[in-house]
Amino acid sequence: MPLILHEYAPSGNCYKIRLTAALTGKAIERRGYDILAGETRTPAFLASVNANGRIPVLQDGDRFLPESNAATFYLGDGTALVPADAFDRSDMLRWMFWEQYNHEPNIATVRFWMGWVGEGNLDELQRALLPGKRAAGVAALTLMDEHLSDREWFVGDAPSLADICLYAYSHVAEEGGFALAPFPAVRAWIARVEALDGYIPITA
Numbered sequence: 001m002p003l004i005l006h007e008y009a010p011s012g013n014c015y016k017i018r019l020t021a022a023l024t025g026k027a028i029e030r031r032g033y034d035i036l037a038g039e040t041r042t043p044a045f046l047a048s049v050n051a052n053g054r055i056p057v058l059q060d061g062d063r064f065l066p067e068s069n070a071a072t073f074y075l076g077d078g079t080a081l082v083p084a085d086a087f088d089r090s091d092m093l094r095w096m097f098w099e100q101y102n103h104e105p106n107i108a109t110v111r112f113w114m115g116w117v118g119e120g121n122l123d124e125l126q127r128a129l130l131p132g133k134r135a136a137g138v139a140a141l142t143l144m145d146e147h148l149s150d151r152e153w154f155v156g157d158a159p160s161l162a163d164i165c166l167y168a169y170s171h172v173a174e175e176g177g178f179a180l181a182p183f184p185a186v187r188a189w190i191a192r193v194e195a196l197d198g199y200i201p202i203t204a
Contacts (some may be wrong), residue, residue, distance in 0.1 A: 003075075004059040006049050007034045013068035014056040020071055020072040020164050021198045023051035024079045030056075036116065058063045062145045069096045069165055075160045079098045079103035088156045095154050095162035103144075111123060111176030134177070141173065141183050148185035152192060166191045172202065 003021070005028045007014035008069045018023045018131050021028045031056055033039040050066045057064050058071035073096075076082050083089045110133050113122060122130065144166065147154065154162040171190050174180055180187055193199065 001043050004031055005029070005071075006033065006057040006059065009031055009056055010201070010202070011035075011056070011063050012172065014113075016068055016165050016168035017056055017071045017075065018204070019057060019119050019168065019200060020075045020081065020107070022159065023164070023196060023198045024081065025198065026075055039047055042149075071101060071160075072096075072161050072165060076164075081159065081164065083156055083158075083160055085156070088160075092112070092155045092160045092162045096165050099165045101133060103140045103166065104169055106133045107173050107176060109176060110137060110178070111169065111172060114176050124127055125186050127194070137173070137176070137178050141170070141178065141180070141186060142203050144170070144189075145183040145185045159193065163189070163193055168202075 003026065005014065005021075007016055007017070007030060009015075009030075009032055018028065018030075033045070035055070038056055039045065040050070046053055048057075049055075049064060052066060054066065056068050056071060057066045058074060059065075062073075065074055073082070074123075083092055100185075110130065113119070113126060113130070153159050154166065169192065170186060171193075172181075182192075194201075
């Protein structure tokens with residue numbers, strides 16, 4: 001039975017799972033949902049896919065794995081994308097946790113607000129949060145650029161899931177108004193990810 005990805009295609013969280021599958025040579029079947037139409041909030045979805053009402057969810061047989069970075073780890077475990085060294089493997093997880101806590105809530109959220117909601121349609125709370133999220137997104141990119149200034153990959157000397165998870169929203173950050181020009185190390189790293197064998201773009 002093939003792996004099934006329950007997804008919203010433009011989402012970077014969904015894309016990181018597709019990219020991990022492509023880089024590891026694993027076939028996945030894609031099932032799309034319109035999150036703007038509430039398709040992940042229906043009783044059927046909540047009962048059968050994810051009671052939390054969110055995607056992506058990776059399905060393997062009758063088992064369902066929500067949370068994008070957990071799903072990438074499931075696909076990458078046992079491959080070169082997960083370091084063999086215990087410290088490097090833990091450092092990879094550190095960056096994956098940081099991506100979900102410091103990076104994605106800012107860069108991805110602003111991208112969604114700008115590209116899907118529209119700045120003119122933001123509610124009062126979103127408008128109040130926007131400057132802080134923009135500042136936090138720039139801070140995340142700055143930290144990444146400093147880290148990559150003397151290294152090619154986030155962990156060790158080879159690409160890992162940390163790179164895949166951070167790449168997903170970093171490479172489309174400009175869609176949310178985050179300029180990448182001030183971050184040369186990040187831009188060079190993006191090019192390295194895109195040169196990996198098996199790479200697929202978010203639009204594939």
